[in-house]
Amino acid sequence: MGEEKTDGTNQGGMFNDKSGKQLPLAMQYDYTNFYFGAGDDAFGMLDPFDEWWKDAKPSGYYLYSLPMQGSPATRVDVRNTKTGKVEGDLLNFASYNYLGLSYRPEVKEAVIEAVHRYGNGASGSPILSGSLEVHHELADLMAEFKGKEAVLLFPTGYSVNVGVIAGLMRSGDLIVADQYAHASLVDGMILSKANSRFFRHNKVDDLERKLKRYEGKKLVLIEGVYSMDGRRCARTRHRGGLPALRSADPDRRGSLNLHLRRERSWRCHQLGSL
Numbered sequence: 001m002g003e004e005k006t007d008g009t010n011q012g013g014m015f016n017d018k019s020g021k022q023l024p025l026a027m028q029y030d031y032t033n034f035y036f037g038a039g040d041d042a043f044g045m046l047d048p049f050d051e052w053w054k055d056a057k058p059s060g061y062y063l064y065s066l067p068m069q070g071s072p073a074t075r076v077d078v079r080n081t082k083t084g085k086v087e088g089d090l091l092n093f094a095s096y097n098y099l100g101l102s103y104r105p106e107v108k109e110a111v112i113e114a115v116h117r118y119g120n121g122a123s124g125s126p127i128l129s130g131s132l133e134v135h136h137e138l139a140d141l142m143a144e145f146k147g148k149e150a151v152l153l154f155p156t157g158y159s160v161n162v163g164v165i166a167g168l169m170r171s172g173d174l175i176v177a178d179q180y181a182h183a184s185l186v187d188g189m190i191l192s193k194a195n196s197r198f199f200r201h202n203k204v205d206d207l208e209r210k211l212k213r214y215e216g217k218k219l220v221l222i223e224g225v226y227s228m229d230g231r232r233c234a235r236t237r238h239r240g241g242l243p244a245l246r247s248a249d250p251d252r253r254g255s256l257n258l259h260l261r262r263e264r265s266w267r268c269h270q271l272g273s274l
């Protein structure tokens with residue numbers, strides 16, 4: 001097995017509950033035990049993981065990728081991977097289909113029409129042949145809708161954050177991110193090779209401290225609403241867009257002078273969410 005848990009009631013190598021009964025394998029470990037693997041073999045963690053997984057999945061400890069039975073509407077039917085039964089009419093808080101656009105009849109019709117014309121995707125990299133006329137039409141329409149010069153399309157929120165951060169920042173620059181920033185922002189930081197620092201969640205004074213005495217190119221990574229805990233960005237005033245970060249210091253009223261410029265920002269889940 002991977003790294004041993006040290007916080008359980010480990011007696012003689014087994015983990016027991018309070019009454020001394022041995023816990024099922026699925027409960028003795030979690031994903032963190034497999035992070036570093038076991039030994040020098042890059043594939044060495046697969047067997048112990050598999051052993052745990054065989055127990056964890058049917059026991060219902062795997063909570064990801066629950067199979068929905070239809071479109072991501074406000075209520076959904078989902079197959080419970082433990083019991084195999086479909087649980088009906090559950091309230092769906094996990095989707096970002098905020099406006100229900102994905103299943104509107106006109107959207108479905110447009111998708112069907114596009115499939116007839118293009119088949120299933122461009123089958124190429126966008127920098128070479130993988131760009132269809134319909135992508136350019138979408139980018140132009142989005143730019144018009146947002147009142148912007150142009151729009152760059154990415155297939156997921158993850159790829160936006162990784163692409164934009166690594167595209168803007170270089171080794172020697174400074175990125176300061178809220179400690180609860182989405183994993184995609186963190187991956188973008190790593191890929192950019194800039195100096196990366198974190199400030200304590202929503203603590204503007206800590207952010208100020210981390211930015212001090214740095215004269216080079218800086219980027220601050222915050223979220224309007226944090227997907228990690230559902231909180232809004234610290235002391236924000238949403239003025240139809242980027243939250244103005246306000247100083248944590250009650251004597252200093254007004255916005256923090258961070259040059260957080262609306263036209264120089266990007267936001268995930270903004271359109272159609274708040």
Ligand SMILES: Cc1ncc(COP(=O)(O)O)c(C=O)c1O
Binds near residue numbers: 157184
């Ligand atoms: C702030 C933030 N950034 C990025 C993402 C990633 O988006 P996607 O799942 O489309 O890759 C999410 C997803 O919820 C998010 O909340």
